[in-house]
Amino acid sequence: MxxxxxxxxxxxxxxxxxxxxxxxxxxxxxxxxxxxxxxxxxxxxxxxxxxxxxxxxxxxxxxxxxxxxxxxxxxxxxxxxxxxxxxxxxxxxxxxxxxxxxxxxxxxxxxxxxxxxxxxxxxxxxxxxxxxxxxxxxxLGHWTSRFARFIVTSGLLGEVRWADSRYLQGWLAGRTEDAGVAQAEWRVDPKKSGISCCGGDIGTHALMQLRYITGLDVTKVQANLVTFVDGRLLDDHFTTYCELSNGGKALVRASQIAIGHKNDLGIEVNGTKGTLIWDQEFPEQLKILLPDQPDRTYFRGAVAANDGFLGDLPEELMAEPNIPAGHPEAFHDAxxxxxxxxxxxxxxxxxxxxxxxxxxxxxNVQDGLNGMNFIQAAVNSSANGSTWVDL
The missing domain is CATH 3.40.50.720 (NAD(P)-binding Rossmann-like Domain)
Structure with missing residues (x-):
C-alpha cells in the first residue's frame, strides 16, 4: 500500500x-x-x-x-x-x-x-x-561517498595515517561581490556569513567529507586563513593541519581564489594497507591503490563483492544505486x-x-556543531600565529 x-x-x-x-x-x-x-x-x-x-x-x-x-x-x-x-x-x-x-x-x-x-x-x-x-x-549523498566510507571504516585500507581533503573554487578570485552577485555579497559579509567565508562556506564540506569517509574526528587544528582580495573582510583561502582521533594526521583545505577550479571537492586517504582517492567532479568512480598491485577503479553500479580486495558488501549499500552503471548520477541525485x-x-x-x-x-545536528567548532578553532589558531588549538 x-x-x-x-x-x-x-x-x-x-x-x-x-x-x-x-x-x-x-x-x-x-x-x-x-x-x-x-x-x-x-x-x-x-x-x-x-x-x-x-x-x-x-x-x-x-x-x-x-x-x-x-x-x-x-x-x-x-x-x-x-x-x-x-x-x-x-x-x-x-x-x-x-x-x-x-x-x-x-x-x-x-x-x-x-x-x-x-x-x-x-x-x-x-x-x-x-x-x-x-x-x-x-x-555525502553520492553513492561513492557511501562506498568510500564502507571501505575505510571496515578496515580494508588498514589504519588511517594521512588524509588530504580539499575543496577548491575560483569564483571569488576577483571582486565578485562588487559585480552585483548576491551569492558573493552575503558570503563576504561577516554579519551574514559569520567568522569565515571560505572555511564556513566550503571548508565545512571538506571537513565533513573527511569525517564521514574516515569515521574519525579532528581533535586538534593548526590553521592559516588568508584574505587575498584587497578590501575583503573574511578569508578567501583556508588551510588547516589536523590531528585525528586515531592519531593520524590530515589536511583540510579550501580556496575560492583558485582560478580554473569550479567545484573541486576531493579526498585522498592513505592507510597502512592502501590508498583511496575520490573526486566530486567525477562522482561515479572511486580509486583504490594497493602495494604491488594494479590500481583499481570502481564505478557506481558495477561493484562486485569478493573480488580480491572487497569482501562481502552490505545489502543496504548495494541496493542504493537505482540506475545502471554508465548512466551517471549527479548533483541532484546526491x-x-x-x-x-x-x-x-x-x-x-x-x-x-x-x-x-x-x-x-x-x-545531523551534532555534525553541524562539530563543523562550527572546527571553524571557530581554525579562526582562533590563525589569529594567534597558527598555534595548535584543541577541539
Whole structure:
C-alpha cells in the first residue's frame, strides 16, 4: 500500500537563490515528497508574489514565523512534515530552532549557524525535542561517498595515517561581490556569513567529507586563513593541519581564489594497507591503490563483492544505486539520496517510532556543531600565529 507523499515547506530560496532548485528537485525526485508551502523572501510582499509565481501551486507565507505558527497547528498529514532552510547563514538559527520547538523536523543548509553559541543551543533543542534534524552536506549523498566510507571504516585500507581533503573554487578570485552577485555579497559579509567565508562556506564540506569517509574526528587544528582580495573582510583561502582521533594526521583545505577550479571537492586517504582517492567532479568512480598491485577503479553500479580486495558488501549499500552503471548520477541525485534518507526518519517520527538520525546517511545536528567548532578553532589558531588549538 502506497504512503502519502510527505509535505515539505521551504524557508528562503526566493530572489533567484541557486540552492533552492536542487533541493526542490530532490524533494520531488521519488514521488514520495512534495513542496507544498514556502516563506521565500524576507519582504512579505515579495514572498507572496514569488509563491504565487512558483512553478506549481504552493501556499505562500509572508514570513517563516507565520508559516511555523499556521503549520504547527495542523494535524499530521495536513501540515508540513519537515522544512528545508535555504537562507543565508545568519538566518539558519532562528527558523530552525523555532521549527524544532514547534515539533517540525528541519533539513538545514550548512554551515549550521552563524556562530558556535547558536549551534550549541540548536543541538540542545534538538536533543530535548527528540526530533529529526539534518544538515545539507550534499556530497555525502553520492553513492561513492557511501562506498568510500564502507571501505575505510571496515578496515580494508588498514589504519588511517594521512588524509588530504580539499575543496577548491575560483569564483571569488576577483571582486565578485562588487559585480552585483548576491551569492558573493552575503558570503563576504561577516554579519551574514559569520567568522569565515571560505572555511564556513566550503571548508565545512571538506571537513565533513573527511569525517564521514574516515569515521574519525579532528581533535586538534593548526590553521592559516588568508584574505587575498584587497578590501575583503573574511578569508578567501583556508588551510588547516589536523590531528585525528586515531592519531593520524590530515589536511583540510579550501580556496575560492583558485582560478580554473569550479567545484573541486576531493579526498585522498592513505592507510597502512592502501590508498583511496575520490573526486566530486567525477562522482561515479572511486580509486583504490594497493602495494604491488594494479590500481583499481570502481564505478557506481558495477561493484562486485569478493573480488580480491572487497569482501562481502552490505545489502543496504548495494541496493542504493537505482540506475545502471554508465548512466551517471549527479548533483541532484546526491541531494535526492539525502532527502530520501531524511524522509525515512521523518516518517518514523510522525508515527512515534524510533529513528536513527545518527550521521550514517546524512549529516545531523551534532555534525553541524562539530563543523562550527572546527571553524571557530581554525579562526582562533590563525589569529594567534597558527598555534595548535584543541577541539
Amino acid at each position: 502506497s504512503q502519502r507523499p510527505l509535505n515539505v515547506g521551504l524557508i528562503g530560496g526566493g530572489g533567484g537563490a541557486f540552492i533552492v532548485q536542487p533541493h526542490q528537485r530532490a524533494i520531488h525526485f521519488d514521488g514520495t515528497r512534495r513542496v507544498v508551502a514556502a516563506a521565500l523572501h524576507p519582504d512579505p510582499k515579495v514572498a507572496l508574489e514569488e509563491a504565487a509565481n512558483w512553478d506549481y501551486p504552493i501556499t505562500g507565507y509572508t514570513n517563516y514565523d507565520e508559516m511555523i505558527e499556521v503549520e504547527s497547528k495542523k494535524p499530521i498529514g495536513e501540515r508540513v512534515d519537515y522544512v528545508v532552510v535555504v537562507t543565508p547563514n545568519h538566518v539558519h538559527f532562528d527558523p530552525s530552532i523555532k521549527c524544532v520547538r514547534a515539533g517540525i523536523p528541519v533539513f538545514c543548509e550548512k554551515p549550521l549557524t552563524l556562530n558556535l553559541d547558536e549551534a550549541q543551543q540548536l543541538v540542545d533543542a534538538v536533543k530535548e525535542a527528540k526530533i529529526p534534524f539534518g544538515v545539507a552536506h550534499t556530497y 541531494y535526492a539520496r539525502l532527502h530520501r534518507c531524511f524522509e525515512q526518519d521523518v516518517r518514523a517520527y510522525n508515527d512515534g517510532q524510533p529513528f536513527s538520525c545518527d550521521g550514517s546517511k546524512y549529516a
